[in-house]
Amino acid sequence: MLTLPFIRANQETTIAGLQKKHFANAAEIVAKLIAQDDQRKALLQQAESALEKSNAAAKEIGALMQSGQKELAEGKRAETAALKASIKEMEEAAKAAEKELTDLLVTLPNLPHSSVPQGKTADDNEVVLTWGSVPELPADAQPHWDLIKKYDIIDFDLGNKITGAGFPVYKGKGARLQRALINFFLDEAIKAGYYEIQPPILINEDSGFGTGQLPDKEGQMYVTKEEGLFLIPTAEVPITNLYRDVIVNEKELPIKNVGHTPCFRREAGSWGAHVRGLNRLHQFDKIEIVQIHKPENSYAALEEMSLHVQGLLQKLGLHYRVLRLCGGDMGFASALTYDMEAWSGAQNRWLEVSSVSNFETFQANRLKLRTKVDGKSILCHTLNGSALALPRIVASILENNQGPDGIKIPEVLVPYTGFTHIN
RNA sequence: AGAGGGGUGUCCGAGUGGUUUAAGGAGCACGCUUGGAAAGCGUGUGUAGGUCUCAAGCUUACCGAGGGUUCGAAUCCCUUCCCCUCUACCA
Numbered sequence: 001m002l003t004l005p006f007i008r009a010n011q012e013t014t015i016a017g018l019q020k021k022h023f024a025n026a027a028e029i030v031a032k033l034i035a036q037d038d039q040r041k042a043l044l045q046q047a048e049s050a051l052e053k054s055n056a057a058a059k060e061i062g063a064l065m066q067s068g069q070k071e072l073a074e075g076k077r078a079e080t081a082a083l084k085a086s087i088k089e090m091e092e093a094a095k096a097a098e099k100e101l102t103d104l105l106v107t108l109p110n111l112p113h114s115s116v117p118q119g120k121t122a123d124d125n126e127v128v129l130t131w132g133s134v135p136e137l138p139a140d141a142q143p144h145w146d147l148i149k150k151y152d153i154i155d156f157d158l159g160n161k162i163t164g165a166g167f168p169v170y171k172g173k174g175a176r177l178q179r180a181l182i183n184f185f186l187d188e189a190i191k192a193g194y195y196e197i198q199p200p201i202l203i204n205e206d207s208g209f210g211t212g213q214l215p216d217k218e219g220q221m222y223v224t225k226e227e228g229l230f231l232i233p234t235a236e237v238p239i240t241n242l243y244r245d246v247i248v249n250e251k252e253l254p255i256k257n258v259g260h261t262p263c264f265r266r267e268a269g270s271w272g273a274h275v276r277g278l279n280r281l282h283q284f285d286k287i288e289i290v291q292i293h294k295p296e297n298s299y300a301a302l303e304e305m306s307l308h309v310q311g312l313l314q315k316l317g318l319h320y321r322v323l324r325l326c327g328g329d330m331g332f333a334s335a336l337t338y339d340m341e342a343w344s345g346a347q348n349r350w351l352e353v354s355s356v357s358n359f360e361t362f363q364a365n366r367l368k369l370r371t372k373v374d375g376k377s378i379l380c381h382t383l384n385g386s387a388l389a390l391p392r393i394v395a396s397i398l399e400n401n402q403g404p405d406g407i408k409i410p411e412v413l414v415p416y417t418g419f420t421h422i423n
Numbered sequence: 424a425g426a427g428g429g430g431u432g433u434c435c436g437a438g439u440g441g442u443u444u445a446a447g448g449a450g451c452a453c454g455c456u457u458g459g460a461a462a463g464c465g466u467g468u469g470u471a472g473g474u475c476u477c478a479a480g481c482u483u484a485c486c487g488a489g490g491g492u493u494c495g496a497a498u499c500c501c502u503u504c505c506c507c508u509c510u511a512c513c514a
Contacts, residue, residue, distance in 0.1 A: 044473060048483045055483090058495040062441035073494090080494045247470085368471095377470080 001365045002108050004037055017111030020327035022120060033104060040097040047090035054083050106215065110362040112327050113336040119326030126326070128338065131310065132319035135345050135400045143346040144395040145277030147402060148174065151422050166267070166282035173422045178285060180416030181390055182260050185287040185312065189387060192308050194258035194289055199238035201261050202229040207241040210367040212333035222264050231264035235288035236384045243292060244367040247377060254301065255292040260285065278391035279351065286389040290382070294371060298381035302358045305385045306338050309354045312388055315412045318396050319343035321350065335360045342392065346399040351392040356385030
C-alpha cells in the first residue's frame with residue numbers, strides 16, 4: 001500500500017508510476033484520493049474538537065461530584081448529554097471517510113522502480129543475461145510428461161483419483177528427487193546466511209492482507225470452510241507476516257529467512273496449451289527466501305538474492321536467463337522483479353522457475369513493519385524470491401539430462417538423492 | 424470439546440466507574456558522582472492520527488480485538504481471538 005504523505009508530495013511521480021503499470025485512470029484516482037484525504041481530515045478535526053469539549057465537561061462533572069456539588073453536576077450532565085448524539089455522528093462520518101479512503105488506496109499497485117522497462121506483456125520484458133547453452137539432446141528426446149510415465153516417477157492419474165487435476169503423486173525416485181532438491185536448496189540458503197523457518201501453511205485474513213493477496217486475490221487461494229483460513233500460495237505470506245506489527249531493532253537488520261512449504265494455487269482460469277505436466281500445478285513445493293532491510297540497502301539485497309538463485313541454477317547445470325519484468329507484467333506489490341527462466345529442452349521453451357522482487361515499503365506499510373532510525377520510526381523494505389520452486393526445475397532436469405542410460409542426476413544432487421540416474 | 428482462571432507500556436506488575444494525566448519496580452538512554460567502573464542520585468523513556476513552515480506546544484485514539492452502556496470505561500455488558508489449569512480426546 002502506498003502512503004498518503006508520499007502520494008501528496010509526489011503526485012506526478014505517482015501518476016507516472018501507476019501508468020507504467022498500466023493502472024487505468026491514474027490521474028483521476030490520485031486527485032480523488034487527495035480530495036478524500038482532505039475530507040477525512042476535516043471530518044476528523046470536527047469530531048476531535050467535539051470530543052475535546054465533551055472530555056472537558058466529563059472531567060468537570062467528575063470534580064463537581066467529588067466536591068459534593070451534586071446539583072451543578074446534574075445540570076452539566078444534562079447539558080453534555082445533548083453533545084453525545086452529534087459526536088457519534090461526527091465520529092461515524094470520519095470513520096466512513098477513512099474507510100472509503102483506504103478502500104481506494106489498497107487498490108493501487110506499487111510504483112515501479114525507475115529501471116523497470118516500459119511495456120505491457122511478457123514480450124516487453126528485458127533479458128538481463130543468459131547463462132549456459134541449449135543442451136544437445138537425442139533425436140527422440142521426450143517432454144517430461146512422457147518421461148515421468150516412462151520411468152514411473154510422477155503419477156498424475158493417481159493424483160486425479162485421490163484429489164483432482166494438478167495434484168500429482170511423486171513415487172520412488174521421483175519422490176526422492178523432490179526430497180533431495182528441497183534439502184539441497186535449504187542447505188544452500190543456510191550457507192548463504194539465511195535462517196530457516198517452518199511456518200504454518202494455513203494463514204488468516206490479516207496475513208493475506210499484509211503481503212497483498214487480500215482483498216483482491218482471494219479467488220486464487222483455497223479456503224477452509226469452517227475457519228475461513230487460506231492455504232498459502234507461497235511461503236512469502238507466513239514468513240513475511242512473522243514481522244507484521246513489529247518495530248525491528250535496527251541492529252537486527254537485515255533479516256534473512258528461508259522456508260520450505262508446499263504452495264497451493266487455484267489457478268482459476270489460467271489453464272491452456274502451455275500448462276501440461278509439471279508446468280502448472282495446484283500444489284507444489286517451493287523454497288522461499290525473504291529479506292527485510294533498511295531502505296538504503298534493499299536494492300543491493302535484491303542483486304544478492306538474484307545471484308543466489310542464479311548460483312543454484314548454475315550448480316544444477318541448467319541453461320537459464322534472467323529477465324527484468326516490464327511494468328505491465330510485474331506483480332501488484334512489486335517495485336522491481338527479476339524472473340529466472342530455465343530452459344526446457346524437449347518443450348523448447350523457457351520455464352519460469354523463480355521470481356525475485358523488491359517490494360520496498362509497499363508490504364511494510366500494510367504490515368506496519370518498521371524500524372527506528374535516529375529515534376524516528378520508518379517503514380522497512382521487504383524482499384522475497386523463490387530459491388527455488390520444484391516442479392519446473394524437475395521438468396528441466398528430466399528433459400535436459402535425458403540420455404540412453406536414463407536421466408542423469410546433477411552431480412551436486414547425488415549426495416542428496418543417493419543415486420546417479422533415473423532409469 | 425467441557426469447566427474454571429487470565430490477557431495492562433520494552434519486561435514484571437498494581438489498578439472493580441470520576442486528578443489514572445496508568446502506581447511501583449526492572450530494563451534502556453542521558454547527566455551528576457568516580458582515577459575508571461559498579462553502586463548511588465537526578466532526568467527522560469510507547470504507537471498512530473490531527474494542528475503547526477519546522478520544532479516545541481496543544482489535541483484525539485490506543486490496557487488482546489470489535490461493539491455496547493454512561494456526562495465519564497483498563498474497570499460494567501455483549502461478541503470474538505489467544506494463553507494457562509483440570510477433564511475428555513488424540514499423532
